[in-house]
Amino acid sequence: MNLIPGNRLTLLQNGVEYFPALEAAIDHARREIFLESYIYQYDETGRQISAALKRAARRGVTVHLLLDGFGARTLPKAVVGEMRAAGMQVMFYRPDVSLRLKRHRLRRLHRKIAVIDTRIAFVGGINIIDDMDAPGQIPPRFDYAVAVEGPLLAEIHQSARRLWALIGWLQLRRHRSRSRRQSAPLRIAPRGSIAAAFVRRDNIRHRGDIENAYLDAIDSATDEIIIANAYFLPGRRIRQALVQAAARGVRVVLLLQGRVEYFLLHYASRALYGMLLGAGIEIYSYHKSFLHAKVAVIDGRWATVGSSNIDPFSLMLAREANVVALDADFAGTLRGSLLQAISEGAQQIMVDHWNHQPYYQRFLAWVSYGLVRFLMGMAGYARRYEEA
Template identity: 35%
Template sequence: MPEVLSPRLVRRLRGMRRTALKLAGVTVAAQLSLAAGVVAVDAVRKSRSGEVALAPDDTAIDAQVHGHTFTTYTYGQDLFDAMLEAIEGAQDYVYLASYIWKGDEIGQAFKDAVVRAADRGVLVCLVYDGFANLVVRPAFKRFPASVHVMQFPVIRAAVPLIDIRSTGRDHRKILVVDGRVGFVGGYNIGSTYATSWRDTHLRVTGSGVWELQNSFVDFWNRHRRSGLPELPDSGSPTWDGSVRAARNEPSRLIYPVRALYLEAIDRASERIWITQGYFIPDREVLEALLAAAARGVDVRVIMPERSNHVLADVVARSYWTQLLEGGVRLHLYQDVMVHAKTATVDGRWATIGSANIDRLSLRGNYEINMEIFDEVQAEVMERIFGRDLEDCRELTLEEWLERPWYYRALERGLRPLELML
């Protein structure tokens, strides 16, 4: 029979539990207060900053890959011009998903284009994330009845801690027109992204467009509310293992983007070149990168010196000592925000998409990354990486170890926030 605890011991255990809960509450409150202070200081810094720098207006690069034509964009205005041209030429349908859709000049140009398409009889289906667009004025988010709009809800019906399937924001960026052309990558819709952010997006023609269309259709049919049309699920006309979309879907507990990164890193024998807006690797990704560097692989990561999210910057920096000591080279992009989510391995594999290497993207949000097994597209990505290095400065271990003590304190204090970033 189980031993019965004495009343005195029971009271002591209850007291210890109450003390632990109080300490935990104090710790969380202190972390949140520290985070709020860091955000406030950063807001003051940004308000005092001068003229906004412009991103490099590098020319898009075309590549022929197994019957596909890929165009890789690194300048937002060129991308938006191509997307708007595709929408203006739509005859049957336009499927557009954007995590952020700002109500500015570029945002209005996209709104006008999809409304004109609907007016000429094109089926137009739009998705945007409600939480990410809370600051967008409500009037901008109103469309004519001829345009079918899904706002991914700000607050989900279920409780995330109880139902993990209800977690995640819709962080994807997809455009598909008539099944003949598709776009995917890191660019949101807005004027800032047109000229002041360095991001990466891919234009696809060929059978790979189905990968993007299928992702949109599956999401739409799974989450559509009453009154929105059900979209046809066509099935894949061809199977091409060299080009495929990895789709993180929290409602189905599927997170393949993380798996494709881990597998590619594990296979690497020569080089791993990664560009990320927010680089906060979990334990397995971190260990895989360190193991690759230890076996002689050239592991490099480009990330912004300062991103648009100061808390993500502080938490990311808490990993820099371990990465640098392990032989991973860190290159800090200067002057503008680099927001790309790309990687290339050994000149044979590449990925471009919406997923950051952080917990929110790899284990939380709805994401989509194109995975391409081809030397031609990998060479394009390596060329872009080399171009970006010209706008970076490399951080050395010696420099990093000399950082002020209060940087170290912030990193230790805020690192637990990595679970929310």
């Protein structure tokens, strides 16, 4: 992991902070925009961001919109046509959606990135979707993004540009934009004092980068580990690292999904609760709204914000992107936000209560865990998951 100094990072919580910042950056764009998203709903938020992107394209900005073929499958074709008519370039990552368990179809574009003029970038877990439209819960969905200014932008820009070029080549399309003609590495002046890294996961050179970043930070922890994850189903290495951290006196806190969004993953993760609680790890179940965050703070200094869950789908299949920061102020802001979420919207799971839960709940958890293992095996990843 390459920490680059001289950055300014701004933590953005939920869509109420993220979407106005993203729209303002788009409206100030003068040369190019790269926007990647797993989900792109054409709801109130989607229409607002789409309008900003079309305004940018009409004033001559080169707009690249890359969406996942599964996550954005409900985006109307007519809307995509309107975007292209306005001058936007739109592509879909693996548009061949199928329920068959073939590994190449399970590899999705799950990262959420925006890069504007190599002036500012956004990295996080927030999709283009109205997070206030949350029937049956108290909105908004609980999530984060980070605005990045400074030298780290060069790596984020390069990653977005290369992925766009790759998908264009794979789909046999030509996208002759100014960004593709640029080959020399960018040099961006410092904008702050934070050392940060752009950590991504792909299926070629960076398969284990995000997992290894977590492992290095957990293994070196001396005081406290706080992890908030929407879908938490770690492999053996991360499970052991957390247990060993707790054994050496580190306070380990997990803020996890309390509401059922995806039935199988929800109950599969609960199969691990007994082992984690028995090791002295604190687990808090977040019920206030849907937890969609993928963040962590370790020792009040190391922090990460991104799109990657700690589960087999994020760590072995999807394209993901996180920002890792080594800065007490940034980490402190994120830590304070997480502690507030625990205080206001979560309930601690106590080990005695968990050990005396009804038999059928344990059975459901272990059956779900077994099904996840089976699905990973059908896709050819069971051994890698258990060894991860």
